[in-house]
Amino acid sequence: MSSRKGNLHVYNTLSGKKEIFEPINEGLVGLYVCGPTVYSNVHLGNCRSFISFDVVARYLRFIDYKVRYVRNITDVGHLVDDADQGEDKISKKARLEQLEPMEIVQEYTIDFHKVLEQFNNIPPNIEPTATGHIIEQIELVQRIIENGFAYETNGSVYFDVEKYNETHPYGELSGRKIEDLISNTRELDGQSEKHAPLDFALWKNASDEHLMKWPSPWGLGFPGWHVECSAMSTKYLGEQFDIHGGGMDLKFPHHECEIAQGTSASGLSPVKYWLHGNMLTLDGKKMSKSTGNSILPEELFSGDNTFMEKAFDPMVVRFFMMQAHYRSTLDFTSEALVAAEKGYNKLMEALSLLEKLEVSSESSLDVNELINSFYTAMDDDFNAPILVAHLFDAVKFINSINDKKATISKEDLFSLKAAMFGFVNIVLGIKNVESGSDNKLSPVMDLVLDLRQEARANKDWGTSDKIRNGLAAAGIVVKDSKEGSSWK
RNA sequence: GGUCUCUUGGCCGAGUGGCUAGGCAGUGGUCUGCAAAACCAUCUACGGCGGUUCGAAUCCGCCAGAGACCUCCA
Numbered sequence A: 001m002s003s004r005k006g007n008l009h010v011y012n013t014l015s016g017k018k019e020i021f022e023p024i025n026e027g028l029v030g031l032y033v034c035g036p037t038v039y040s041n042v043h044l045g046n047c048r049s050f051i052s053f054d055v056v057a058r059y060l061r062f063i064d065y066k067v068r069y070v071r072n073i074t075d076v077g078h079l080v081d082d083a084d085q086g087e088d089k090i091s092k093k094a095r096l097e098q099l100e101p102m103e104i105v106q107e108y109t110i111d112f113h114k115v116l117e118q119f120n121n122i123p124p125n126i127e128p129t130a131t132g133h134i135i136e137q138i139e140l141v142q143r144i145i146e147n148g149f150a151y152e153t154n155g156s157v158y159f160d161v162e163k164y165n166e167t168h169p170y171g172e173l174s175g176r177k178i179e180d181l182i183s184n185t186r187e188l189d190g191q192s193e194k195h196a197p198l199d200f201a202l203w204k205n206a207s208d209e210h211l212m213k214w215p216s217p218w219g220l221g222f223p224g225w226h227v228e229c230s231a232m233s234t235k236y237l238g239e240q241f242d243i244h245g246g247g248m249d250l251k252f253p254h255h256e257c258e259i260a261q262g263t264s265a266s267g268l269s270p271v272k273y274w275l276h277g278n279m280l281t282l283d284g285k286k287m288s289k290s291t292g293n294s295i296l297p298e299e300l301f302s303g304d305n306t307f308m309e310k311a312f313d314p315m316v317v318r319f320f321m322m323q324a325h326y327r328s329t330l331d332f333t334s335e336a337l338v339a340a341e342k343g344y345n346k347l348m349e350a351l352s353l354l355e356k357l358e359v360s361s362e363s364s365l366d367v368n369e370l371i372n373s374f375y376t377a378m379d380d381d382f383n384a385p386i387l388v389a390h391l392f393d394a395v396k397f398i399n400s401i402n403d404k405k406a407t408i409s410k411e412d413l414f415s416l417k418a419a420m421f422g423f424v425n426i427v428l429g430i431k432n433v434e435s436g437s438d439n440k441l442s443p444v445m446d447l448v449l450d451l452r453q454e455a456r457a458n459k460d461w462g463t464s465d466k467i468r469n470g471l472a473a474a475g476i477v478v479k480d481s482k483e484g485s486s487w488k
Numbered sequence B: 001g002g003u004c005u006c007u008u009g010g011c012c013g014a015g016u017g018g019c020u021a022g023g024c025a026g027u028g029g030u031c032u033g034c035a036a037a038a039c040c041a042u043c044u045a046c047g048g049c050g051g052u053u054c055g056a057a058u059c060c061g062c063c064a065g066a067g068a069c070c071u072c073c074a
Helices: A002-007 A044-062 A089-097 A101-118 A131-146 A161-167 A178-183 A227-237 A248-266 A297-302 A314-322 A334-353 A367-379 A384-402 A410-427 A441-457 A461-473
Strands: A009-012 A017-020 A028-033 A066-071 A150-153 A156-159 A200-205 A221-223 A241-247 A271-277 A280-282 A330-332 A478-481 A484-487
Touching: A002 A367, A009 A271, A028 A044, A028 A227, A044 A066, A044 A101, A044 A241, A044 A271, A044 A280, A044 A297, A044 A314, A044 A410, A066 A227, A089 A101, A101 A297, A131 A150, A131 A156, A131 A200, A131 A221, A131 A227, A131 A248, A156 A248, A161 A178, A161 A248, A200 A248, A227 A241, A227 A248, A241 A248, A248 A271, A297 A314, A314 A334, A314 A384, A330 A334, A334 A384, A334 A410, A367 A384, A367 A410, A384 A410, A441 A461, A441 A478, A441 A484, A461 A478
Parallel strands: A028 A066, A028 A241, A241 A271, A280 A330
Antiparallel strands: A009 A017, A150 A156, A156 A200, A200 A221, A478 A484
16 A cells, blocks of 8 residues: 555645655654634534645545644634724623633533534644744744744734745745735734734733733733744744645735745745645525524534525545535535535445345456546545545445445455445445444344234335335435335 | 636536536436335536637637625734
């Protein structure tokens, strides 16, 4: 499997094209993904991003890389819009609810973990918090000042963008030119402290009413908007690491600033491959909490929402997301979810059928070629939708074998089982939702189906159909085949 | 206003110069006591106009529409 490593190509936002993936240290991958700000429940759009990068981490490991996956928890609020007078988002909510800021942080961190677990995401190896790395952030700011790329004003420290731009291209990630940025700058609070409107805060002086603040060489304050990711990625992955992921909406200014901070601190561009996931849309518009155009995972799983006509299992939602490429927007509609649910069930059916197939001396299809297509799909910038398409090729093949219209050899069945399990469960992270087949129900069902079978043998269709319809009403589907009846 | 991206069949969604994407839905058939499932076959495409090319959904230009970023946001 390790021979697969050289084939992976990833789309690097920095270069604007697909590049062959070659880690800085052979066999090892440093992966950093921007985590959530824990001042409210994560919505589905946030989840998509974390699920996308979960698949990235999973596939890298699947092809035998040792991955250190770091994803931060932003528990220091970032500045909000002008109306909030630069007030910290987390402390604002804390005062509104008469709670300690860390109480809020705790509540939503737990929620975040719970939701991602429902989506079957694998936790990152390190999940550092911003408040736990204030010292590292201060040290980073100091280094940037020492290198001449930042200055202090009234207890706040700002990054000197124009100075940086003299030697490094500010805007290289998001494809912006500094002249355009300057001409488009809006008047924002605190601008009078800056030498130039484009400069951004590395450290902010805290007002008296500010709840979250720490001592620093520049007085009491709190870290600026972008330093935490730079400080923590450097600490755990080094001054230069392989992959940095995040949503498209973080490209500018957040990731642009991270590049500027990292480069001005160490002299090295911090990230080799920048990967950006696209937005989840609802009614064709970006899912966003602030516009009310969002849905919480819980609401989706319970069906308690105004957008969807029914409830959907987390695994169905995850499968739905896998049918779209991570760099494309994905529109969330009830109709599309229903379709995905059916496709998901079909895939799961085939997977369990794999355990019962009869083998032949030869295979009527090139199984190695089929399995190879799974790898090829994922090697092409984690193209999960293509992988899913090939998985359905396999589904068709499996069903045909079951119908005695195709054959598979013992060796090929072994390989196919391993590959299907590997790509569906391990790579895509999709597991089978157990449907009522618990210990107590099972013998009861055996008895019921046995009775029905007797009725059918007597051509007592009335009784037979009554049983089937009754079970259907209870959500249990009975399927008859030549070998007997089964249920789920 | 600036920068960028997108527009694929009933729905979702891949593909980026010639070769079936796939899922769901539809239609016809096989199987079945009838269903369901499955299998086989089949239908509905590349926003509009022009250009490059032997050939374009795919490259170029213009037009229309949508979206993202420019401000915390995955």
